[in-house]
Every structure is written in structure tokens, then in C-alpha cells.
Amino acid sequence: MNCPQCGATIHNDVLFCPECGARIRSSGQPASATPPLQVLQSRYELRRRLGSGGMGAVYLATDRRLTTAQWAVKEMSDTSITSPLERQQAQEAFRQEAELLARLNHPYLPRVTDHFEENGRNYLVMEFVPGENLRDYANRVGLPRPLHEVLRWTAQICEVLAYLHAQQPPIIFRDLKPTNVMITPDGTIKLVDFGIARLFKPGKERDTQAFGTPGYSAPEQYGRGQTDPRSDVYSLGVLIHHLLTGHDPSTTPFRLPPVNQLNPSVPPYIAAAIARATDNDPAKRFASVIELQQALFGSSNLVNRQASPPPVAQAARVEAMAAASAVRMASTGMATASLWIGIISAVLMVIALGMVGLDPIFDSDDILAGLGFLLAMVAALFAFISGILSLIALVSPNTAQTVHGRRDAAIGFAASAGAYLLCCVLGLVIAQLGG
Numbered sequence: 001m002n003c004p005q006c007g008a009t010i011h012n013d014v015l016f017c018p019e020c021g022a023r024i025r026s027s028g029q030p031a032s033a034t035p036p037l038q039v040l041q042s043r044y045e046l047r048r049r050l051g052s053g054g055m056g057a058v059y060l061a062t063d064r065r066l067t068t069a070q071w072a073v074k075e076m077s078d079t080s081i082t083s084p085l086e087r088q089q090a091q092e093a094f095r096q097e098a099e100l101l102a103r104l105n106h107p108y109l110p111r112v113t114d115h116f117e118e119n120g121r122n123y124l125v126m127e128f129v130p131g132e133n134l135r136d137y138a139n140r141v142g143l144p145r146p147l148h149e150v151l152r153w154t155a156q157i158c159e160v161l162a163y164l165h166a167q168q169p170p171i172i173f174r175d176l177k178p179t180n181v182m183i184t185p186d187g188t189i190k191l192v193d194f195g196i197a198r199l200f201k202p203g204k205e206r207d208t209q210a211f212g213t214p215g216y217s218a219p220e221q222y223g224r225g226q227t228d229p230r231s232d233v234y235s236l237g238v239l240i241h242h243l244l245t246g247h248d249p250s251t252t253p254f255r256l257p258p259v260n261q262l263n264p265s266v267p268p269y270i271a272a273a274i275a276r277a278t279d280n281d282p283a284k285r286f287a288s289v290i291e292l293q294q295a296l297f298g299s300s301n302l303v304n305r306q307a308s309p310p311p312v313a314q315a316a317r318v319e320a321m322a323a324a325s326a327v328r329m330a331s332t333g334m335a336t337a338s339l340w341i342g343i344i345s346a347v348l349m350v351i352a353l354g355m356v357g358l359d360p361i362f363d364s365d366d367i368l369a370g371l372g373f374l375l376a377m378v379a380a381l382f383a384f385i386s387g388i389l390s391l392i393a394l395v396s397p398n399t400a401q402t403v404h405g406r407r408d409a410a411i412g413f414a415a416s417a418g419a420y421l422l423c424c425v426l427g428l429v430i431a432q433l434g435g
Contacts, residue, residue, distance in 0.1 A: 006131060006185060036062075040118055044073055044125065056121075060128060071113070074124040091122065097194040098124050100171060108160035108190050129190045134243070135178035143246035144263050147270070150243045151296065156189045157181065157236060158293040165229040165288065172227050176235035177216040178242070215249030219280050230282040233292055237277025237285075244270075254280050270296060332399050335408040338389035342415030345382035349422040352376035356429050369433065376426050383419035386412050 003017040036045035037059070046059040056076040063069040076094040101112040101124075114125035134153075138145070157176070164171040175193065182190045218234035221227055238249050238256065245262035256278055259271040273295035279285050286292040355372030362368060390413035399405035 003130075008185065040073065040123060041114075041116060044071060046073060061125070070128040071125050072110070072128040074126065076122045076124075094122050094124070100194050101126065104164075104167075104171075106160055106163050108156055108163075108188065110190055110192060129182045129184060129192065131182055131184040133179050133192075134181040134183060134239075137183055138178060138243070143243065145243045147244065147266065150240060152187070153181070153183075153189055153243075154236070154240055154296060155293070157191070157239075158289045160189075160191055161229075161232050161236065161289045162293075165232070170229060172229065173232050173235075174217065174221060174227055175213060176232060176239055177213045178239065181239075213250075215251070215253045218282070219254055220282060225282065228282070229288055230285045233277050233286050233289055234279075234282075236289065236292065237274050241274050241278065244274075331402050331405045331408050332393060332396070334389055334396065335393040335399050335402070335405040335412070338386050338393055338412030339408040339415070340412075341382050342386035342390065342412035342419070345379045345386055345419040346415045346422070348375055348379035348382065349419040349426070352379060353422055353426045353429065356426060356433070360433060369430070372426075373430070376423060379419055380423055383416040383423075386416040386419075390416065 005017060008017060034047070036047055037049075038046045040046065040061075043064050044061040045064065046061050048060040050058045050060050050072065052058070056074065059073045059075065061071045061073045063071060076090065098112060098115040101110065102115070105111075110129055111127040112124065113127070114123075116123055116125075132140075161173065161176075164173060173191065173194070176191075180191060180193045182192055184190065216235050216238050218227065218231040219225075220231060241247065241256055241259055242249055244266055245257075245259055247257060247262055249256060259266050259274050260268070273286075273292060276295070277285055277292050286295065352372040352375040355368045355375065359366060359369040359372070390409040393399045393409035394406060394413070399409060
């Protein structure tokens with residue numbers, strides 16, 4: 001069996017988990033004899049409460065149909081809500097969470113398998129995520145955390161946020177905080193609790209409802225504007241700030257002290273990226289989590305900034321940087337077009353040169369030479385187009401944000417330049433044949 005707290009494999013007869021120390025069962029009571037707290041849908045046996053809040057709780061459940069499966073069952077109870085409007089909003093938020101997660105598929109999101117109502121309460125059955133959330137982990141090991149560890153988590157969070165923001169319409173998480181980030185035993189993360197996530201609606205000046213966690217949520221989530229992907233950029237910046245400094249953002253909402261004042265070991269470019277991400281003005285933040293990711297991982301070589309890092313730390317940093325680059329675009333359409341048009345122009349020019357050179361050998365009465373000349377004109381036009389496209393792509397900031405964009409544009413320019421050189425050689429050949 002597995003420990004419900006950390007997911008470690010343990011023996012059926014143990015009382016406490018040897019990894020995290022969590023109580024597994026009472027003394028003298030065999031595991032198989034432990035009665036469930038409740039049975040739902042004649043299938044899900046609620047075994048243990050994992051957490052609770054003002055509107056319900058989350059339980060660890062076993063499955064009577066799939067005996068080896070474990071689920072996290074989220075229960076929403078509106079009995080403590082007296083306002084009809086608030087009860088309606090709570091039910092809508094719960095329904096939205098079920099619908100959002102049901103259509104999403106990402107390794108850093110829990111998988112939803114069922115949604116039902118029983119005894120006046122709504123339930124959401126989802127993949128059980130073993131491990132602990134970032135808040136509990138930080139309380140156990142202490143803050144601040146090492147930079148390589150924070151960046152490894154950040155790379156994964158950027159990837160899943162980029163996935164959410166790429167949905168149509170974009171999904172804004174809106175509640176990124178330590179308790180909503182789970183760390184599994186293998187070191188990967190999963191975002192949980194989509195209760196206040198929303199679909200981005202272009203054209204709205206502000207959100208209909210103000211939700212969020214003080215300190216972590218962006219200012220626009222409190223009626224000052226509409227939330228968009230930059231709101232999640234703000235929350236991620238606050239989360240990184242908290243992990244690297246240990247500063248509780250709820251004590252100074254919207255006024256975070258500079259990272260370097262609290263932790264001078266943080267590289268200046270990391271501190272600058274966090275400061276921009278947490279700017280109160282959305283227009284001054286990074287436009288997307290990908291831009292934030294590039295600022296954190298692309299502005300400097302982290303491994304070279306610290307002398308002789310231990311092998312485990314170095315491997316984690318390399319892994320984080322690899323994960324960061326995974327979501328970057330390979331190239332832009334303009335750079336790719338300049339590459340292939342340039343190559344085609346060079347190939348056509350070589351063929352044209354060969355046709356003109358072979359004309360005297362085959363004594364074709366200048367037919368081959370004429371066709372070669374026409375082909376050279378087409379190649380020259382292609383080379384001109386490739387040269388223009390490659391120059392535009394080289395100076396475009398969008399190209400700089402890709403993995404191979406500038407390389408493709410440079411090859412395209414070189415190919416077009418080579419085509420023009422061959423055109424000059426062709427001119428000399430034609431002049432000699434004419435003489």
C-alpha cells in the first residue's frame with residue numbers, strides 16, 4: 001500500500017509512514033478492518049480527510065471497482081453559506097472547476113474522472129496526487145530555498161500555465177499560491193484547486209467578481225481591472241519571491257521588498273525579472289509566462305554563475321533549463337520562409353549556370369542558354385525575396401524569442417547572397433560565350 005500523505009510504498013501492518021511519519025492506522029487495528037468514513041455512489045470509500053476549507057473538504061478514497069486505485073474526492077458543502085447569492089456563486093465555481101479540469105490534459109494537472117451530487121452535496125473525483133504542497137514542504141524544510149530548486153519548480157509551473165493560457169479562450173488560474181502547488185515524490189509539481197479559475201473574455205474592463213488570496217493575487221483581481229495571463233505572471237513572481245526570500249507576501253500586499261535586500265545571493269537578473277513580474281501595473285509586467293521564463297532562464301547561464309555546484313544541484317539546474325526551453329517556439333514563419341526560399345534560389349541558380357555552361361557542348365543553338373537565363377531570373381527574384389525576409393526576421397524581437405529563428409534567417413540570407421554570387425558567375429559565362 002501507499003502512504004496517503006507522501007505516496008511512499010509501505011507495508012500493510014505499519015502504524016506510521018517511515019518516510020514522512022504520518023499515522024496510517026490505529027494501534028492494534030489491521031488496515032483491512034478500518035471502516036470507511038462514508039461510501040459514495042456505492043463505489044468510493046472515503047478513507048481520510050486530506051484537507052478542508054470554508055466550503056467543503058478533500059478526502060482520500062479507495063475504489064470498490066478498481067481495488068488498486070486511490071482518488072481524491074472533493075466535497076462542496078454550502079450549508080454554512082446563508083446568502084443565496086453566495087451559495088449560487090459557490091456552486092457555480094465548483095461546477096466550473098469540474099468542467100475545466102475534465103477537458104484539460106496535462107502532466108502537471110490532476111485528471112478528473114467523475115462528478116456527481118449526493119445527499120445535497122456536490123462531489124468531484126480526481127486523480128490523487130501523492131506528496132505535499134509547497135507550503136507544508138517549506139514549513140518542514142525551511143525558507144529560503146536554493147535557487148536551483150526554485151527554478152526547477154518554476155520551469156514546470158511556467159509550462160502548465162502556458163498550456164492553460166493557450167486554451168481557447170485562455171484559462172486564467174488566478175490563485176497560484178503555495179497550498180495550490182503539490183510536489184510529488186518524484187519532484188514534479190501539479191496545480192490543484194481550480195475553484196476560482198476563469199475563462200478570459202476579451203473586451204471586459206474588469207472581472208465580475210473579486211477573488212484571490214491576499215498577497216499572491218494581482219491587484220486587478222480586486223475590482224481594479226480584468227484578469228488576463230499577466231495576472232498569473234504576477235502570482236508566479238510573488239511565489240518565486242516568497243520561496244527565495246521567505247518573506248510572507250500577505251504582510252505587505254502589492255509592496256514586496258526587493259529580493260536582493262532579503263537574499264543577496266540571488267543573481268541580479270533573477271531579482272530584476274521578479275520585480276518586473278510583480279509590478280502593480282499589468283502593462284509593465286511580462287506579457288506572458290513564456291517571457292518571464294526566458295528572463296529567468298535565457299539571460300544568464302545559471303550553472304556557470306556558481307562555482308563547483310554539487311552534482312545533484314547541477315543536474316537539477318540543467319533539468320530546469322531544459323524544461324524552460326521546451327515551451328519556446330522553434331522558429332518564426334518569416335525566418336523559416338527566408339531559409340527555404342534562399343535555399344531554392346541558390347539551387348535554381350546552380351541549375352541555370354549548368355544549363356548555360358552545357359549549351360556549347362550540346363550545340364543546342366542557344367536553347368539551353370536561353371532557358372538557363374530565364375531560370376536565373378526566377379532564382380534572382382527568389383533570392384531578393386529571401387534576402388528581404390531574412391533581414392526583417394533578424395531584427396524582429398519575435399525571432400529572438402525562438403530557439404532556431406535567427407539561425408534560420410541567417411542561413412536564408414547566406415543562401416540568397418550565394419545565389420547572387422552565382423548570378424555574377426553566370427553573367428561572366430554568358431559574356432564569354434557571346435565573345
